[in-house]
Amino acid sequence: MFSSPENTVLEYRYDSEILRIEAWGPNALRVRATxxxxxxxxxxxxxxxxxxxxxxxxxxxxxxxAGDGENKTPESASLRNGGITARLxxxxxxxxxxxxxxxxxxxxxxxxxxxxxxxxxxxxxCSALRLDARExxxxxxxxxxxxxxxxxxxxxxxxxxxMGQYQQPVLDLKGCDLELAQRNSQSSIPFAVSSLGYxxxxxxxxxxRAVFGRNGTTYEARSTRALDYWVVAGGSPKDxxxxxxxxxxxxxxxxxxxxxxxxxxxxxxxxxELLAVAREHKVQRKLPMDVIVVDYFHWPKxxxxxxxxxxxxxxxxxxxxxxxLNIELMVSIWPTVDRRSENYAEMVEQGHLIRQDRGxxxxxxxxxxxxHFDATSAAARSYVWSKARQHYHAKGIRTFWLDxxxxxxxxxxxxxxxxxxGPDLEVGNVYPREYARAFWEGMSSSSPSPxxxxxxxxxxxxxxxxxxxxxxxxxxxxxxxxxxLRTQLRAGLNAGLSGIPWWTTDIGxxxxxxxxxxxxxxxxxxxxxxxxxxxxxRLHGDREPKQPRLGTTGGSHCLSGAPNExxxxxxxxYGICKTYLFLREKLRPYVRGVMREAHVxxxxxxxxxxxxxxxxxQMWSVDDQYMFGSEYLVAPILFxxxxxxxxxxxxxxxWQKLSAEGELEDEVYDGGQVITVAAPLEYMPVFKKQ
Numbered sequence: 001m002f003s004s005p006e007n008t009v010l011e012y013r014y015d016s017e018i019l020r021i022e023a024w025g026p027n028a029l030r031v032r033a034t035x036x037x038x039x040x041x042x043x044x045x046x047x048x049x050x051x052x053x054x055x056x057x058x059x060x061x062x063x064x065x066a067g068d069g070e071n072k073t074p075e076s077a078s079l080r081n082g083g084i085t086a087r088l089x090x091x092x093x094x095x096x097x098x099x100x101x102x103x104x105x106x107x108x109x110x111x112x113x114x115x116x117x118x119x120x121x122x123x124x125x126c127s128a129l130r131l132d133a134r135e136x137x138x139x140x141x142x143x144x145x146x147x148x149x150x151x152x153x154x155x156x157x158x159x160x161x162x163m164g165q166y167q168q169p170v171l172d173l174k175g176c177d178l179e180l181a182q183r184n185s186q187s188s189i190p191f192a193v194s195s196l197g198y199x200x201x202x203x204x205x206x207x208x209r210a211v212f213g214r215n216g217t218t219y220e221a222r223s224t225r226a227l228d229y230w231v232v233a234g235g236s237p238k239d240x241x242x243x244x245x246x247x248x249x250x251x252x253x254x255x256x257x258x259x260x261x262x263x264x265x266x267x268x269x270x271x272x273e274l275l276a277v278a279r280e281h282k283v284q285r286k287l288p289m290d291v292i293v294v295d296y297f298h299w300p301k302x303x304x305x306x307x308x309x310x311x312x313x314x315x316x317x318x319x320x321x322x323x324x325l326n327i328e329l330m331v332s333i334w335p336t337v338d339r340r341s342e343n344y345a346e347m348v349e350q351g352h353l354i355r356q357d358r359g360x361x362x363x364x365x366x367x368x369x370x371x372h373f374d375a376t377s378a379a380a381r382s383y384v385w386s387k388a389r390q391h392y393h394a395k396g397i398r399t400f401w402l403d404x405x406x407x408x409x410x411x412x413x414x415x416x417x418x419x420x421x422g423p424d425l426e427v428g429n430v431y432p433r434e435y436a437r438a439f440w441e442g443m444s445s446s447s448p449s450p451x452x453x454x455x456x457x458x459x460x461x462x463x464x465x466x467x468x469x470x471x472x473x474x475x476x477x478x479x480x481x482x483x484x485l486r487t488q489l490r491a492g493l494n495a496g497l498s499g500i501p502w503w504t505t506d507i508g509x510x511x512x513x514x515x516x517x518x519x520x521x522x523x524x525x526x527x528x529x530x531x532x533x534x535x536x537x538r539l540h541g542d543r544e545p546k547q548p549r550l551g552t553t554g555g556s557h558c559l560s561g562a563p564n565e566x567x568x569x570x571x572x573x574y575g576i577c578k579t580y581l582f583l584r585e586k587l588r589p590y591v592r593g594v595m596r597e598a599h600v601x602x603x604x605x606x607x608x609x610x611x612x613x614x615x616x617x618q619m620w621s622v623d624d625q626y627m628f629g630s631e632y633l634v635a636p637i638l639f640x641x642x643x644x645x646x647x648x649x650x651x652x653x654x655w656q657k658l659s660a661e662g663e664l665e666d667e668v669y670d671g672g673q674v675i676t677v678a679a680p681l682e683y684m685p686v687f688k689k690q
Contacts, residue, residue, distance in 0.1 A: 001090070002077040004060040008053060010079040012092050017134070019092060023058045023081035025050050025247050028232035029096065030203075031086070035136045035145065040225050044203045044430070045248045045464035057082045065090070084110075084233040091119060093133060098197060098233045110198040110233060114150035114216050134227055144223040144426055147204075151217040158196050159620055160212045161237075161608070162497040164189030164462070165475060169483065171490045171608065171623035173212050180208040180221075180429065181414060182406035185476025187461045188429050189498035190219075191244055195610075195620055199240040201248070201464060203228040205430035207414045222414075223425035236614045237497070238603065244499055245602020249468025251501050254595035255454035257328045257399065258472070258502070259588050260290035261581055262538035264330075265564035266510075267295035269550050271312045275321060277565060282325045287566070287578065288585045289327055293540075296332040296403060297555025302370050303337030303344060305384065306391035308554035319396045330399040330458065331392055335384075335407055335435060336363075336370040343387070347373065352380035354407075355418040363417070365410045367557050372407040375434040376421035385442030393446055398454070400439055402471070405432040405461040432461035436469035443470075458538075462500055472502040472536050480509030480520065480541065485527055486624075486638045492534065493626055496604025501595075503606065504536035508564075514544045515568045522640060522681065524569055525576050529660075529684035530636040532580040532587075533628045535595075535605040539564065576682045579660050586662040594629035605629065613650040622648050628686075632658070635677070635685040644678050647685055655687040664688060 003011045008023040016035045024030035030046065032039050062077045074090035080099060085107070087095045093115050100107040113133030118126055136145040160173040165187040170176065173192070180188045180202070190202035190210065202210065206221040219229070230247065234240035263281065268274040274292060281287050300308045307315045322329050337344050337353060339362075347353050354363065354374050362369040374380045388400065409417070417424035419431070436459055443455050455470030462473045475491050478484050488505045495503045508524045515521070531537050543562035550556055562568070566577035584591075597603045604611070607627040609619035625635040625647060633655065635647045649655045651672035657665045660683050668690060669675060677685045 002062045008058045021086045027083040030230045032228045034226040112152040114152045147221040147224050149219045153216050162191050162193045164498050165491045165495045178210045182461045184408045191498045199232050201230040206426045237611050242602045248465045250602045251467045251598050255456045257290045258456050262291040264293035264540040266542040266561050269560045291328045293330045297558040300554045301338045301341040303341035305387040332401040334404045335372045338368040338370045376419040381438035400457045402459040405435050405459045433463040433466045436471045440469040473500050475505045477510045480513035496606045501598035501604045504538045506540040507531040508541045521569050526637045532584045533634045583662045631689050633687040654690040658686040
């Protein structure tokens with residue numbers, strides 16, 4: 001029943017089930033189970049080399065049954081790994097505790113499997129419900145299972161954070177029902193940080209569900225071969241996030257071009273239009289800009305990954321002029337391949353496209369009928385990079401916008417698509433990570449020297465481990481509205497707590513917004529001010545009204561939105577934006593240092609207050625302000641006509657208000673109080689920790 005092949009592993013077998021618990025990094029355990037003959041070989045997100053356990057850190061104890069009759073003590077077992085211990089009963093029920101330190105700190109139950117079975121009348125949870133903690137329901141006629149993992153709700157005051165990026169107005173996920181699936185504006189990154197002092201990675205890329213109920217927690221995978229999760233005990237959220245980053249990968253060094261302002265709109269239709277904006281911004285108005293973007297449908301057909309010469313006649317000259325202005329060009333990449341494109345037949349022949357189990361092979365309806373390349377195939381990744389290298393990278397373009405990364409389907413029929421790695425239901429959530437990997441591997445292999453290997457790409461979706469491939473997650477095609485602004489703040493904070501430190505959002509929202517509207521101008525200002533204190537400061541959107549169509553070929557059917565430059569919103573708004581553009585430049589050395597912390601340790605750039613002040617209970621419930629790095633407390637304005645707001649100042653520090661120009665005001669505030677701060681339209685409250 002119990003066995004221990006080595007002192008870092010505990011195994012339990014009963015009937016057809018294999019349960020394996022392993023020490024997996026300091027104070028962490030990996031838990032796997034299957035009803036197949038052997039555990040699958042995939043490590044999924046747990047890809048990083050493990051440090052060897054220190055002498056005496058790990059131990060396994062198997063306690064045989066003792067006594068007889070009613071006094072008989074059943075067999076049990078435990079595995080300790082530093083500050084975490086797994087305990088198994090004779091029936092295979094698992095409890096995970098934070099190990100006591102032997103110096104007065106008592107052990108604490110972190111996770112306890114939920115079992116409701118009529119097995120032992122002496123068990124206080126003896127039940128007729130017949131619920132197993134690890135329930136494998138066969139999917140008839142296949143090798144896979146519908147898996148449900150159940151855990152007790154141990155503390156009604158527990159708070160849960162992370163899990164990726166969801167479009168909902170809450171930061172604390174306790175009480176939430178989350179779809180574990182990738183969609184436009186939704187990223188399933190299934191790492192949960194608990195206020196009880198643990199983090200749990202659901203190490204399963206299958207489509208499923210997570211429910212953090214008051215009466216218990218469940219994780220589900222609709223099609224899988226094994227249960228697989230990783231749990232770490234930590235004294236603080238910082239300990240937990242750093243351990244997670246060590247197990248799944250850390251973001252690389254942020255290239256210098258990622259620290260400043262990025263200009264974008266849907267969409268610049270011609271080469272001359274884009275260059276005119278760059279010249280006015282950088283030369284005439286002398287405003288800072290690091291990146292300007294060529295958005296989608298700059299190509300002849302989807303899946304051709306090159307400039308349409310009708311509208312972009314001399315890309316080499318364009319890139320050269322932008323570089324002379326110290327501006328990097330970013331180009332949009334889509335994974336879709338139009339059936340009419342020049343590459344479609346070859347990609348079908350070589351097996352580079354996703355398959356469907358039923359229906360005509362079309363995954364996206366747009367200007368044409370298209371299907372996505374299979375990012376889980378190494379050969380397909382190499383093929384797509386070869387085209388991007390030939391038509392973009394060879395021209396000096398070093399930054400790519402990896403759009404449609406979920407991938408986005410016209411209909412999210414997850415049971416219909418099949419990848420090289422397996423059915424979508426079983427592996428689909430890993431697609432955006434493998435998409436990012438394609439460009440990471442390609443750009444790394446194409447760099448002339450290690451110092452030139454500074455990968456920085458924008459992506460619309462992530463999974464666990466995506467951060468190590470040099471991607472900035474942005475929150476997708478969101479509404480241009482005040483509720484959307486509030487939602488993005490919580491989405492960005494939870495993304496950071498899911499291990500994704502490089503994050504951004506479309507300033508002003510994506511869908512709509514008229515630059516001539518005073519109401520929208522107010523929203524735009526507040527979003528722009530907040531954007532200056534996001535990890536990546538990026539302007540984008542599809543503004544109204546649409547511009548006239550130019551030409552009849554290529555992507556000309558995709559109309560350009562209204563102007564979306566900082567001077568497009570009137571002189572008053574322009575003055576405010578100009579101030580915050582220069583404020584971000586003044587903060588550049590600080591932002592560089594915070595990005596360094598993300599690279600070295602795995603810390604998020606945007607941090608909920610409890611990340612820096614975990615001992616203050618009140619900080620765990622604040623969801624409308626945050627720390628930008630460890631020094632700046634940011635209190636965004638999130639409602640129309642709001643001209644003041646309350647700000648919670650954490651204890652243990654003094655706080656000094658930062659002006660919009662980046663100067664510290666004279667008054668110093670003691671921590672441990674709530675103050676009311678004026679917030680006229682030209683100012684967003686920010687405080688520096690002293």
